[in-house]
Amino acid sequence: MIVRIMGEGQVKLDNAHFAELNKLDDELLAEMESGDEEGFRRTLGALLEAVRRLGTPLPDDTLEPSELILPSPGATLEEVREMLTEDGLIPG
Numbered sequence: 673m674i675v676r677i678m679g680e681g682q683v684k685l686d687n688a689h690f691a692e693l694n695k696l697d698d699e700l701l702a703e704m705e706s707g708d709e710e711g712f713r714r715t716l717g718a719l720l721e722a723v724r725r726l727g728t729p730l731p732d733d734t735l736e737p738s739e740l741i742l743p744s745p746g747a748t749l750e751e752v753r754e755m756l757t758e759d760g761l762i763p764g
Contacts, residue, residue: 674730675723676738678747683727690764693722697760704749704756712749719761720745 676682696719703711720742730736742761743752755761 673739674736675740677742679744682730685727689726697762701760
């Protein structure tokens, strides 16, 4: 799957990693619902770091259709809330 982190670029991510990412996504959703800004910041950073660590960066001159778009590290709680689906940021 091709994943874009807004403001950073794209990575190719194997579907096998989505169980780990979904745990972080569930945690992020719970923190957003409770208004835990500090927890939200920490978990958003951990989620984006996991995508960077587990994914393979695509060259900057390559533009593939992104199947998943994640917010930038500096996104606000409200900006992320607007990106949510019923599954959170990550489907599944």
